Amino acid sequence: MTALKSVLFALTLPALLVAFWYIATSGAKNFFIPTPALLAEKFVSVWFSDRFFSDVLPSLGRLVIGLVSASVLGIAAGLLIGSFRWLRSLTEPVLEFFRAIPPPVLVPILMLLIGVSDLMKVAVIVSACVWPVLLNTVEGVRAVDSVLSESARTYGLSGAARVRYLVLPSASPQIMTGIRQSLSVGLILMVISEMFASSSGLGFTIVQFQRSFAIPEMWSGIVVLGLIGVIMSFIFQWTERKILRWYHGLREVENAA
Amino acid sequence: MQLEPNLAATNVPDEIRNADTPCDKAMHATEPLPSSEGVMLSVRGLKKVYQTDGGDNEAVRNLTFDVRAGELVCLVGPSGSGKTTLLKCISGLMAPTAGAVLLDGKPVSGPPKKMAVVFQEYGRSLFPWMRVRENVELPLKNQRVPKAERTRLVNEALEAVGLSHVPRSFPWQLSGGMQQRVAIARAIAYQPEVLLMDEPFAAVDAQTRADLEDLIRVVWKKLGVTVLFVTHDIDESVYLGERVIILSSSPTVVQEDIVIDLPADRDQLNTRSTPRFAELRHHVYKQIQLAKKGHRPASASAGKDARSD
Numbered sequence: 001m002t003a004l005k006s007v008l009f010a011l012t013l014p015a016l017l018v019a020f021w022y023i024a025t026s027g028a029k030n031f032f033i034p035t036p037a038l039l040a041e042k043f044v045s046v047w048f049s050d051r052f053f054s055d056v057l058p059s060l061g062r063l064v065i066g067l068v069s070a071s072v073l074g075i076a077a078g079l080l081i082g083s084f085r086w087l088r089s090l091t092e093p094v095l096e097f098f099r100a101i102p103p104p105v106l107v108p109i110l111m112l113l114i115g116v117s118d119l120m121k122v123a124v125i126v127s128a129c130v131w132p133v134l135l136n137t138v139e140g141v142r143a144v145d146s147v148l149s150e151s152a153r154t155y156g157l158s159g160a161a162r163v164r165y166l167v168l169p170s171a172s173p174q175i176m177t178g179i180r181q182s183l184s185v186g187l188i189l190m191v192i193s194e195m196f197a198s199s200s201g202l203g204f205t206i207v208q209f210q211r212s213f214a215i216p217e218m219w220s221g222i223v224v225l226g227l228i229g230v231i232m233s234f235i236f237q238w239t240e241r242k243i244l245r246w247y248h249g250l251r252e253v254e255n256a257a
Numbered sequence: 258m259q260l261e262p263n264l265a266a267t268n269v270p271d272e273i274r275n276a277d278t279p280c281d282k283a284m285h286a287t288e289p290l291p292s293s294e295g296v297m298l299s300v301r302g303l304k305k306v307y308q309t310d311g312g313d314n315e316a317v318r319n320l321t322f323d324v325r326a327g328e329l330v331c332l333v334g335p336s337g338s339g340k341t342t343l344l345k346c347i348s349g350l351m352a353p354t355a356g357a358v359l360l361d362g363k364p365v366s367g368p369p370k371k372m373a374v375v376f377q378e379y380g381r382s383l384f385p386w387m388r389v390r391e392n393v394e395l396p397l398k399n400q401r402v403p404k405a406e407r408t409r410l411v412n413e414a415l416e417a418v419g420l421s422h423v424p425r426s427f428p429w430q431l432s433g434g435m436q437q438r439v440a441i442a443r444a445i446a447y448q449p450e451v452l453l454m455d456e457p458f459a460a461v462d463a464q465t466r467a468d469l470e471d472l473i474r475v476v477w478k479k480l481g482v483t484v485l486f487v488t489h490d491i492d493e494s495v496y497l498g499e500r501v502i503i504l505s506s507s508p509t510v511v512q513e514d515i516v517i518d519l520p521a522d523r524d525q526l527n528t529r530s531t532p533r534f535a536e537l538r539h540h541v542y543k544q545i546q547l548a549k550k551g552h553r554p555a556s557a558s559a560g561k562d563a564r565s566d
Contacts, residue, residue, distance in 0.1 A: 145381050147376055147378045147381035147382050148381055148382060148384065150345075150350050150374075150376070150382075151374070151376060151382040151383075153350060153368050154348055154349075154350065154368045154372065154373065154374040155368075155373070155395070155396035155399065155443075155447065156368060156370060156396065156399060156400065157395075157396070157399055161399050165384070165387075165395060165399075166384070169384070169386040170386075172386075246385050246386040246387075246427055246429075247385075247386070249427060249429060249430070250385050250427075250429045253429045253430070254429075
């Protein structure tokens with residue numbers, strides 16, 4: 001019953017928006033704004049075709065590889081930087097500097113350094129997605145409870161065991177927050193990396209449509225991007241619920257008290 | 258509670274146990290030990306000074322006392338008397354400024370393998386991402402205790418604290434008293450020779466606390482473990498301890514070290530209403546009041562108590 005209710009709630013606003021869009025486009029004939037029916041038709045004909053394998057899948061592949069690499073890199077570096085005060089003092093100014101650089105400006109530089117390749121595109125995604133994960137991990141590692149930490153010490157947990165059983169789980173809520181932030185950043189950079197120099201991919205295709213005035217096709221590409229974002233978010237939420245079950249339970253108990 | 262009077266009685270010489278002396282003159286555990294034999298935990302001239310921006314803060318001045326193997330000793334002192342500081346030094350979590358802690362004759366420089374600590378903040382000492390069973394098992398896993406042995410120890414420990422029915426729960430799904438039982442089970446399963454408890458029942462309600470006090474007595478008798486129990490609760494210290502060490506106010510020295518000559522078999526209802534309990538409680542209370550007023554034992558000025566070598 002509640003499941004049905006939540007599905008209804010989730011679908012109501014999209015349905016209303018589409019209805020509004022339908023009414024708004026039914027009379028006027030604006031070349032740049034297609035009707036819902038036309039867009040749906042183009043969506044099916046453009047994306048349920050070879051394009052799915054030649055453009056969508058490679059883009060998604062680079063995005064996933066980029067996100068996973070950024071997470072691994074961010075968590076590993078965050079564990080180190082968060083664990084040692086001197087390393088934090090040493091790296092903090094430099095990190096702030098690199099974090100402040102808007103990643104899209106790195107695209108031409110990486111093109112020169114790495115060449116126009118999948119590796120370059122993945123590097124662009126990683127260069128942007130690593131920061132939220134890294135900084136959140138550092139905060140999470142620093143926030144390990146002192147009593148918990150002392151308990152672990154009295155029971156001889158040190159080194160790798162300490163990281164595995166104490167630091168990582170304790171920082172996992174913050175780490176997940178960082179990964180969630182990097183998802184949307186990654187999607188943006190995936191598109192941008194394909195707009196500069198590419199012969200395939202979602203970003204490339206959308207720009208192609210734009211330049212050839214294939215307006216409904218362009219819009220359908222944007223819809224694909226939005227759908228990818230929604231699906232990623234759902235997958236992430238589901239995973240997060242699994243991994244952080246203890247955390248949400250704990251929070252509920254604390255809030256009830 | 259089981260009837261095992263001999264176990265506890267062996268710790269105290271009979272003449273002291275049976276002496277019917279007025280409490281103010283009674284039962285000082287000050288007769289020098291024959292040798293270091295039988296001493297499990299030895300605190301020697303311990304001093305801890307915290308360096309702060311506002312200058313040095315002397316939390317513990319000079320503490321010297323011994324705990325024999327298998328003894329249950331309560332440390333009681335006015336609030337702010339450096340009890341927690343002392344415990345952190347004993348457990349190797351903090352290095353003392355001067356003096357030493359000896360465990361079984363060996364100086365403590367880090368958390369020793371033979372020691373387990375139960376903290377006051379049960380909610381912050383158990384891993385919230387692990388189930389009850391995993392929490393109890395983790396220290397053993399870390400020691401690479403074989404799986405079968407581990408399972409047996411965890412089962413026994415959970416059984417001992419009366420929590421066999423909730424191994425799959427997360428700690429935060431349990432009441433405060435039950436969480437502290439989990440922490441105690443984890444300590445028991447670790448098979449320490451010394452169990453340190455830092456005001457473990459200060460944050461649970463009075464009825465739960467009474468149950469947990471009895472649990473500690475039972476566990477102590479059953480396992481023969483040496484227990485050092487820090488508390489600010491005078492009644493608790495007298496009810497639990499075979500010996501009570503009263504600390505002065507900060508900077509801390511030993512104010513008095515007394516033997517609790519109550520029967521080994523204690524229960525909440527009767528023991529607490531015996532005249533002897535009232536006398537002992539009265540005595541400890543008076544000493545604490547003196548400590549709060551800043552009274553210091555004569556020996557403190559000499560920098561040692563009656564026990565020091």
